[in-house]
Amino acid sequence: MTLFDARQLTWPRTRELAEAGTVALLPVGSTEAHGPHLPLSVDVVIAEEVCRRVAARLSRDVVVFPPVAYALTDFAAPFAGTVTLNADVARQMLEGILRGIVSGGFHTIAVVNHHLEPAHFRVVHEAAKAVQGGTARVLVPDHRRAPTGPLLGHEFMHGGSHAGRYETSLMLAAAPSLVNVAAMKALPTLEVDLPGVIKGGAKNFLECGGPDAYFGAPAEATAEEGERLFTIITDATVASIEAALT
Numbered sequence: 001m002t003l004f005d006a007r008q009l010t011w012p013r014t015r016e017l018a019e020a021g022t023v024a025l026l027p028v029g030s031t032e033a034h035g036p037h038l039p040l041s042v043d044v045v046i047a048e049e050v051c052r053r054v055a056a057r058l059s060r061d062v063v064v065f066p067p068v069a070y071a072l073t074d075f076a077a078p079f080a081g082t083v084t085l086n087a088d089v090a091r092q093m094l095e096g097i098l099r100g101i102v103s104g105g106f107h108t109i110a111v112v113n114h115h116l117e118p119a120h121f122r123v124v125h126e127a128a129k130a131v132q133g134g135t136a137r138v139l140v141p142d143h144r145r146a147p148t149g150p151l152l153g154h155e156f157m158h159g160g161s162h163a164g165r166y167e168t169s170l171m172l173a174a175a176p177s178l179v180n181v182a183a184m185k186a187l188p189t190l191e192v193d194l195p196g197v198i199k200g201g202a203k204n205f206l207e208c209g210g211p212d213a214y215f216g217a218p219a220e221a222t223a224e225e226g227e228r229l230f231t232i233i234t235d236a237t238v239a240s241i242e243a244a245l246t
């Protein structure tokens with residue numbers, strides 16, 4: 001249905017939309033290093049693009065709130081430009097934003113998070129749970145989980161879901177002007193089982209064996225693959241929101 005950008009709405013129009021059962025979407029990303037070929041804004045760009053695609057497909061109108069561009073991002077902290085918040089600050093910020101949206105009268109809010117650091121995703125789930133209640137449903141569609149995660153490919157599940165083929169393909173589809181294609185094509189594949197080394201105690205991307213803040217195979221990324229991945233993510237996000245609306 002129709003996408004309304006909260007940055008362009010007045011408060012009376014926002015109230016009208018909330019009272020009409022419009023769904024609120026909150027895109028969440030981070031400001032963090034994504035290899036030498038992608039900008040710091042990758043997670044925000046992807047989250048906003050998913051919101052646009054979800055709005056086009058959903059059976060209700062949608063208000064997209066301004067994105068959350070800062071997060072807990074300890075793994076990329078050694079790299080210039082990364083801004084990390086501690087877990088308490090990040091949780092309180094997200095809770096505050098979600099409470100603000102709920103107090104405006106929205107009953108269904110979906111947090112569209114595309115910063116996948118496990119500790120951060122935990123914070124997102126915790127903040128949503130804290131605000132959830134009464135007439136407010138705060139959903140956190142989680143595309144890491146089955147059945148969606150495995151559809152996103154081996155690299156996503158077991159390798160470089162950070163600035164590799166997966167994220168680079170999404171960026172080529174959503175914002176190709178932000179991808180340095182020459183730098184991307186020059187990057188050798190870096191096979192690291194990121195979930196495995198994180199479980200093993202690695203605390204940042206350097207300790208994970210990623211000295212340039214990327215993993216996987218960015219050189220293999222294509223816009224076509226990005227389109228395919230966006231469709232899978234959008235399908236899953238739409239399904240989880242529609243399930244809550246019925």
Ligand SMILES: [Zn+2]
Pocket residue numbers: 034042043114115116162163167
């Ligand atoms: Zn990312």
